[in-house]
Amino acid sequence: MVDETEAEFLRRYNIHDYDLPLVSVDLAIFTLRDQRLQVLLVERGAHPHKGRWALPGGFVDLKQDRELLDTARRKLQEKTGVRTPHLEQVVSVGSASRDPRGWSITILFMALIPPVSLQGGGAVDDVRWWPFADACALPLAFDHRELLLQARERLRNKTAYTLLPIHVLQPPFTLTRLQQAFEELLGEPLEKKSFRRRILSADVLEEVGEDLPEGGRGRPALLYRLRRGAEQHVFSRVVLADRL
Amino acid sequence: MVDETEAEFLRRYNIHDYDLPLVSVDLAIFTLRDQRLQVLLVERGAHPHKGRWALPGGFVDLKQDRELLDTARRKLQEKTGVRTPHLEQVVSVGSASRDPRGWSITILFMALIPPVSLQGGGAVDDVRWWPFADACALPLAFDHRELLLQARERLRNKTAYTLLPIHVLQPPFTLTRLQQAFEELLGEPLEKKSFRRRILSADVLEEVGEDLPEGGRGRPALLYRLRRGAEQHVFSRVVLADRL
DNA sequence: GCAATATAGTGGCCCATAGCCAATATATTT
DNA sequence: AAATATATTGGCTATGGGCCACTATATTGC
Structure with a gap:
């Protein structure tokens, strides 16, 4: 040297x-x-x-x-x-x-x-x-602000046409919580019935529990989690946003 | 040193x-x-x-x-x-x-x-x-073989839900040629009427010419090209494949 | 106990549109 | 003029998303 x-x-x-x-x-x-x-x-x-x-x-x-x-x-x-x-x-x-x-x-x-x-x-x-x-x-x-914004944009896109937001919830979760998660990540409200139709027809969720006190009032909700072996299907194209 | x-x-x-x-x-x-x-x-x-x-x-x-x-x-x-x-x-x-x-x-x-x-x-x-x-x-x-395959996969995905394949054609082109391009990049046949409906309703094409000898027989086709100012819309989500 | 309230889940209609296939239009070839 | 080839359009059907009201089941307050 x-x-x-x-x-x-x-x-x-x-x-x-x-x-x-x-x-x-x-x-x-x-x-x-x-x-x-x-x-x-x-x-x-x-x-x-x-x-x-x-x-x-x-x-x-x-x-x-x-x-x-x-x-x-x-x-x-x-x-x-x-x-x-x-x-x-x-x-x-x-x-x-x-x-x-x-x-x-x-x-x-x-x-x-x-x-x-x-x-x-x-x-x-x-x-x-x-x-x-x-x-x-x-x-x-x-x-890093620019990087963060790019990641956010990717997250929004993926939320619009995959089921990836499932991963931000601690299972088990209710369908209402899942919808709220999608809405928060997507930035816009979703229609309840349509959301449930799409999510359930994707056949990636598994009904695990029966009840949930959830602190509160109202009818108890069913609990779900990602079905075993369905991890791959989370990536499948499922359009949730209204009117693409 | x-x-x-x-x-x-x-x-x-x-x-x-x-x-x-x-x-x-x-x-x-x-x-x-x-x-x-x-x-x-x-x-x-x-x-x-x-x-x-x-x-x-x-x-x-x-x-x-x-x-x-x-x-x-x-x-x-x-x-x-x-x-x-x-x-x-x-x-x-x-x-x-x-x-x-x-x-x-x-x-x-x-x-x-x-x-x-x-x-x-x-x-x-x-x-x-x-x-x-x-x-x-x-x-x-x-x-590079692995890289090539990853690029091919990205191309297939984009073809399924954007209008990007427009870029592989030399304008002006006919709708038939465009459909053939999509089919080749997607790897599966598309239905003629549905394809035209989606492409035209996306409103990114501009009718430019009237005729095309095209070497051949049959009714001459209309010629199109990407509409000025529509470059961005090519990325918009347009589902073309059957039954996602 | 009963009404009020709150949340979960479902029924059902409407309408847009994708899939399908045939009909029509306009050219060349024989 | 008929046959053929390609382009374009018409029209029916079924699927499924948007919408909204209705039912179900819990807690709270009287």
Whole structure:
């Protein structure tokens, strides 16, 4: 190394400039808490953008041969403890200007999980759920606001023609709760009868319980959960929004 | 640099191992030629995988601050001369094993363009159109067969619920040709009357010509092209396949 | 106990539209 | 002029979404 210039050294690594690409994975983890769409953010403890809220994620460990999806899954479990949620790749963004440390690229994933209490033993006070609108209003780190909006858009689209929002509920759930979840993620009200027709005819739900005190009044609702083996069918095209 | 070890030097660049990530963009460029779905491949002239066919693409120039989409657009124009086609990001794949030169990531784009003759002045004999099935049967470089299949899947999905296949035809075109394009990209036959109803009611086509010799017999067909200003509506959700 | 109220679930009509297939229109070929 | 080929349209039927009221079953308040 003594005889090399930096440029020569870098060229030996197939890098044709001083800039080295940084590869990271970021996650937009959505859930439904208090009937509202919420997203998990972490407060950055280091520069750059120290103190700002950001999507959870981090650099990809280049030492291990691991798929990007695996990397995302691990980071999801680190933050939430959830193992088998819905996790899908949304988009990748790369440029020289999005991170002051140099050219960087991030692969954005979207996760849908049931509401979980973050195992905030005490030291991890820098991670919390934010209602989506509040999260957007924050001065997020890097281009994470743009990333968050792209994930939100993907979520809205998927909600319109798949049954993915099932994953943001803790089973078992009632059909009314499920409809409220769809409405919140979709951003518009749905018709009760049509919703039930479509959901039940998709044959992905399983009637599990009979009753539900639910704190309250009114006729008890039937309880459902995702039918065993129907995980794949959640992706099937089921149009729920009125008048596409 | 004299006092640094390689590891220290790399750490200064925020790289925590000797492996440096390679960032590339690859394109699955689709068109319809001779009524068949075809894809553009280039024959690699250098190692690794020299002599094998591969998706067009290349490393991202880290010296310039350019969006990934811009990079893809430039590479598309280099190969085909086409400027304003449909171009969308499909997926990103990264791992240590997909390229023998080290950890690498590629961002896969899908392009839909009308059939163009490659300006093969003579030296560029290493680039040609392949019917999709033939391309899949080739021993492609790297993991490009997997990438090609993912792009094909995206194309099939988009064909089922958008009007994107319009872009693989050279305007003006007849409704019959358009239907044949949809059928080829979708992989199944469509009903004539239903197809025309949906396409015309989407209001994205403009009647441009009156007649078409078309070499042949039968009543001349009306000619259409994408209506000015309707480019956005091509993405709107229009279900064409029977019985979703 | 009974009426009022609240929520869950269902019945049933209307209408848009996809599927289907035949009829009509307009060209070339024989 | 008839046969043939392709384009375009007409029209019927069945499916299913939108809509809204009705029934079912619980709690609360008197």
